[in-house]
Amino acid sequence: MGCAASAPIDQDPAAKQRNDEIDKSISQEKKKRANENRTKLLVLGAGESGKSTILKQMTLIYGTGFTPNQLETFRQAIQINILVSIVSLIKAMDKLRIPFGFKKPVDADEATRRLAAFSTNLLLEITVVDSNEHSMDDVQDESQLKSTCEEGRSGSTTDPIADLSKQEFAVAGGTDTHESRVAALAREFRKLDHPSFGFNLKMAMQPETIAAIKEIWNDPGIQYCYTRANEFQLMDSCAYVMQHIDRISSADFVPTNEDVLNARIMTVGVHESNFKVGGMMLTIYDVGGQRSERKKWAQYFDDTQAILFLVAVSAYDQSCMEDDQTNRVVESMNLFSSICNHPLFKKTDMVLFLNKIDLFQTKIETRPISLYFQDYTGAPNSVQESAKYFIKRFQAINKYPNDKQIYPHLTHATDTNMTKKVLESVFESILKGNMEAYGMV
Numbered sequence: 001m002g003c004a005a006s007a008p009i010d011q012d013p014a015a016k017q018r019n020d021e022i023d024k025s026i027s028q029e030k031k032k033r034a035n036e037n038r039t040k041l042l043v044l045g046a047g048e049s050g051k052s053t054i055l056k057q058m059t060l061i062y063g064t065g066f067t068p069n070q071l072e073t074f075r076q077a078i079q080i081n082i083l084v085s086i087v088s089l090i091k092a093m094d095k096l097r098i099p100f101g102f103k104k105p106v107d108a109d110e111a112t113r114r115l116a117a118f119s120t121n122l123l124l125e126i127t128v129v130d131s132n133e134h135s136m137d138d139v140q141d142e143s144q145l146k147s148t149c150e151e152g153r154s155g156s157t158t159d160p161i162a163d164l165s166k167q168e169f170a171v172a173g174g175t176d177t178h179e180s181r182v183a184a185l186a187r188e189f190r191k192l193d194h195p196s197f198g199f200n201l202k203m204a205m206q207p208e209t210i211a212a213i214k215e216i217w218n219d220p221g222i223q224y225c226y227t228r229a230n231e232f233q234l235m236d237s238c239a240y241v242m243q244h245i246d247r248i249s250s251a252d253f254v255p256t257n258e259d260v261l262n263a264r265i266m267t268v269g270v271h272e273s274n275f276k277v278g279g280m281m282l283t284i285y286d287v288g289g290q291r292s293e294r295k296k297w298a299q300y301f302d303d304t305q306a307i308l309f310l311v312a313v314s315a316y317d318q319s320c321m322e323d324d325q326t327n328r329v330v331e332s333m334n335l336f337s338s339i340c341n342h343p344l345f346k347k348t349d350m351v352l353f354l355n356k357i358d359l360f361q362t363k364i365e366t367r368p369i370s371l372y373f374q375d376y377t378g379a380p381n382s383v384q385e386s387a388k389y390f391i392k393r394f395q396a397i398n399k400y401p402n403d404k405q406i407y408p409h410l411t412h413a414t415d416t417n418m419t420k421k422v423l424e425s426v427f428e429s430i431l432k433g434n435m436e437a438y439g440m441v
């Protein structure tokens with residue numbers, strides 16, 4: 001006795017029917033996908049450039065908003081942001097040598113007068129330390145990539161206010177020795193190595209803890225330290241969370257859309273989202289931008305119709321989180337070069353968001369980009385000219401200008417109205433399949 005062999009499909013009506021049904025379902029699925037006209041969009045850029053914020057905006061503009069689970073994640077994230085911010089500031093006080101209670105002189109003259117009260121010996125010591133700290137290799141190379149290795153570092157060497165702070169720090173001491181109530185409070189927070197790990201968030205949001213954070217935040221030395229946030233790693237949402245600290249720390253806190261947009265969660269891995277925009281189905285990939293995350297990107301490169309590349313242009317005076325040395329915009333240029341000139345993307349047009357234009361605008365008022373990018377010759381406080389300089393620098397990176405275009409936009413990703421307008425223009429152009437329809441800034 002042997003097993004009954006199954007009859008060929010064409011002789012078995014039931015099997016044939018099943019087979020036909022499967023074929024039909026596959027072809028319907030194929031048709032559905034083709035009809036859906038799915039477009040694949042990669043959102044790329046260095047860490048903290050605002051990629052996930054753009055995805056949050058898409059959820060608000062084209063999706064159904066945030067789910068209760070997502071809101072709970074953002075509630076915890078923004079509360080942790082408060083703790084991380086205050087610990088970063090406290091640690092920076094010691095790094096920059098700013099004493100608690102430091103009263104920032106109104107101008108350089110007052111700083112010089114107050115400095116004169118210190119002995120010549122101490123002053124000499126500071127001058128030596130400063131020249132080491134700010135030493136600059138001012139050799140400029142003609143080749144762009146070589147020059148970007150050295151550019152992005154501030155050439156300024158004298159800052160009497162910073163000198164004064166160091167002198168007063170030498171006398172009053174830092175977090176460990178300063179004899180003030182605020183310094184004692186700060187000592188408790190400095191013990192938290194990384195507040196997001198193993199931390200009881202509910203306890204951390206107790207009124208006494210929040211009162212202590214507020215007292216530290218309002219200390220004049222901490223406020224001065226905050227004005228020098230470009231010299232250490234501090235999340236951009238610090239000012240926002242401190243401004244809303246009472247509400248964010250309250251027991252019944254539920255994040256608003258604005259809170260969600262300002263909450264900072266570093267992306268790990270690659271996240272797919274789907275949206276329907278006009279008649280187009282968009283599949284969007286949001287990636288982690290930190291250096292360690294970038295090796296995960298390549299497997300998503302195939303069949304990409306469009307790339308949205310974000311640059312935190314406001315970070316022109318900051319160094320990367322990863323090495324605390326490389327200028328963040330220089331890092332973005334190098335990353336942009338590897339994407340823009342990647343053989344797979346030779347003919348893939350790119351949309352470039354010069355993001356955080358709100359912060360950029362504020363910084364430009366007092367800190368021209370020429371301090372970090374010495375070949376900038378435009379007006380020192382002009383947002384338009386400074387932004388144009390960066391647009392040109394990014395466009396010049398494109399090795400295939402005859403095959404592909406770079407379409408720049410100045411963006412403020414936490415502003416829903418502004419982002420909606422920019423996204424509408426981007427998607428309209430993708431829909432038309434006509435990238436040339438873009439208006440240049």
Ligand SMILES: Nc1nc2c(ncn2[C@@H]2O[C@H](COP(=O)(O)OP(=O)(O)OP(=O)(O)O)[C@@H](O)[C@H]2O)c(=O)[nH]1
Pocket residue numbers: 045046047048049050051052053054235236237261262263264265266267268287288289290355356357358359411412413414415
């Ligand atoms: N002020 C201001 N803040 C912004 C803007 N865009 C993003 N942010 C804030 O910048 C922080 C970082 O933004 P994310 O969207 O998390 O950055 P990302 O590129 O996804 O970072 P990774 O996931 O680490 O790659 C968040 O706290 C945002 O709220 C902007 O245009 N202006």
Ligand SMILES: [Mg+2]
Pocket residue numbers: 051052053265266267286287288289
């Ligand atoms: Mg992200």
